[in-house]
Amino acid sequence: MPATAIKSNIPLVALRSVEKSFPSGTLALKGLDLDVRAGEFLSLLGPSGCGKSTALRIIAGLSEPTQGAVEWAATTGRTQGHRIGFVFQEPTLMPWTNVFNNVRLPLRLAGEPANRSGDRVHAALERVGLRNFSRAYPRELSGGMRMRVSIARALVTEPQLLLMDEPFAALDEITRFKLNDDLLAMWQMLRTTVVFVTHSVFESVYLSSRIAVMAARPGRVVSELAIGAPYPRDANFRTSADYAALCRRTSEALARAMAAGGET
Amino acid sequence: MTRPPRQHRERALRVALPVIVFAFAVGIWAAIVNFEAIPPYVLPAPDVVLHTLITDWPILSQSLLVTLTTTVEGFFLAAIGGFGLAVLFNQSRLVEYSLYPYAVILQVTPVIAIAPLLLVYLQQPTAVLVCAWIVAFFPVLANTTLGLNSVDRNLVDLFSLYGASRMEVLWNLELPSALPYVLGGLRIAGGLSLVGAVAAEIAAGSAGAGSGLAFRIMEAEYRLNIPRMFAALFLLSVTGIVIFYLLAFINHLALRRWHESALEQER
Numbered sequence: 001m002p003a004t005a006i007k008s009n010i011p012l013v014a015l016r017s018v019e020k021s022f023p024s025g026t027l028a029l030k031g032l033d034l035d036v037r038a039g040e041f042l043s044l045l046g047p048s049g050c051g052k053s054t055a056l057r058i059i060a061g062l063s064e065p066t067q068g069a070v071e072w073a074a075t076t077g078r079t080q081g082h083r084i085g086f087v088f089q090e091p092t093l094m095p096w097t098n099v100f101n102n103v104r105l106p107l108r109l110a111g112e113p114a115n116r117s118g119d120r121v122h123a124a125l126e127r128v129g130l131r132n133f134s135r136a137y138p139r140e141l142s143g144g145m146r147m148r149v150s151i152a153r154a155l156v157t158e159p160q161l162l163l164m165d166e167p168f169a170a171l172d173e174i175t176r177f178k179l180n181d182d183l184l185a186m187w188q189m190l191r192t193t194v195v196f197v198t199h200s201v202f203e204s205v206y207l208s209s210r211i212a213v214m215a216a217r218p219g220r221v222v223s224e225l226a227i228g229a230p231y232p233r234d235a236n237f238r239t240s241a242d243y244a245a246l247c248r249r250t251s252e253a254l255a256r257a258m259a260a261g262g263e264t
Numbered sequence: 265m266t267r268p269p270r271q272h273r274e275r276a277l278r279v280a281l282p283v284i285v286f287a288f289a290v291g292i293w294a295a296i297v298n299f300e301a302i303p304p305y306v307l308p309a310p311d312v313v314l315h316t317l318i319t320d321w322p323i324l325s326q327s328l329l330v331t332l333t334t335t336v337e338g339f340f341l342a343a344i345g346g347f348g349l350a351v352l353f354n355q356s357r358l359v360e361y362s363l364y365p366y367a368v369i370l371q372v373t374p375v376i377a378i379a380p381l382l383l384v385y386l387q388q389p390t391a392v393l394v395c396a397w398i399v400a401f402f403p404v405l406a407n408t409t410l411g412l413n414s415v416d417r418n419l420v421d422l423f424s425l426y427g428a429s430r431m432e433v434l435w436n437l438e439l440p441s442a443l444p445y446v447l448g449g450l451r452i453a454g455g456l457s458l459v460g461a462v463a464a465e466i467a468a469g470s471a472g473a474g475s476g477l478a479f480r481i482m483e484a485e486y487r488l489n490i491p492r493m494f495a496a497l498f499l500l501s502v503t504g505i506v507i508f509y510l511l512a513f514i515n516h517l518a519l520r521r522w523h524e525s526a527l528e529q530e531r
Binding site for chain 2: 057060061062084086088090092094095096097105106108109110137138139
């Protein structure tokens, strides 16, 4: 897949004037325009209730827009199979089976026989640092390790697009920082595209190459910020003046978005 | 894995305390019968009951076998029927809407009231079996339905993201999710199928046929053979206890690696 090495300004997938209303009458999204460019690390940043997760689900095809369209680049698209990985806020593992079978699930559902997927599952577990835990059951793992399993499962199909819905929100700070670093390393190695939903300014600046700031009622993108700081980023970046300045700019953008959404 | 001594003590207590309570109760029972000189046809002493159990064993064991067979057959039919119906309901809303009210009607009508009618139309062994089934299938149906509907919504999304078919979702997601609920339903059904069998035997017994344990109790009552009533009752209790713990053990084996209910609490 990396052979296609598409230039970073071509959208892999684009949301065009997307509107989403729920049967309850809630208007979750209206006039949402968003390009996801191939190879980028895009964060959707916004207050809770601004429709970030809804937008992510629409990209994944788990939810259909009421109006507007989701356009995939001609070379990719759904016709070639999904190639989407999704990481939920909770690890969302199957508690009745072990780590190996949890990570193998996408391959199994794709009809791949067990004897052929073993290597790929082990490679995915190696990537998230859980090589020796394939026989453990989810409940025997810590919260951070479970999230790693969830990421390994999302990456086992080597997706073109990795969608992450506040995956580290429930973790402690130490674990979150470690997973941030590991996620960046994996993103650089796999050259995949990531859309990352978060409500943390600091997390979005640390991770992203671009941030789309969203406002609520109805949910839409109100500003976009390019985060030009070079990768790889590490603890030095996290404590740098550059990082602080970027965080301040992003915070201001978020404050404006919240004012636009009528929040105090 | 070695358990800390505290857990060992806890386990010992869980076995020892009920045994001590039982011994205490039997002791008081024996003492009252002896001191008050109560005749055995009113209240037999525990040793008389035990003696009756041994001397009447040829008759009682035959009856035990009859009741046990009905109960086990009723239980398996209830398990298959309840589980099968729940899966069917899960796959088709139309079938669920059409049949579910009737499942509820069968459940809420007291089986002891249905039994005489069934005995009119069916051979007695069949009627008893049907009663055991009627009482026992509903908890399996209700619990399995609850389990199939309690699937983690995010996992459902994940399966749909990877293009899983309806059958794949059922087999790989809904059934494993429902397993703790199904096993809970089976534990209830085990006890209830015994209740159903006994209720039907009593209904049949008054019609003058049958040879199960409940029939023996009725028969002994007519003959004022109170010790045998106690002995048969004792066997029924033991049967119920064995069924309960057997199912609890199966439950434990199936769930011990992953489900909260079967895990030992860490302190």
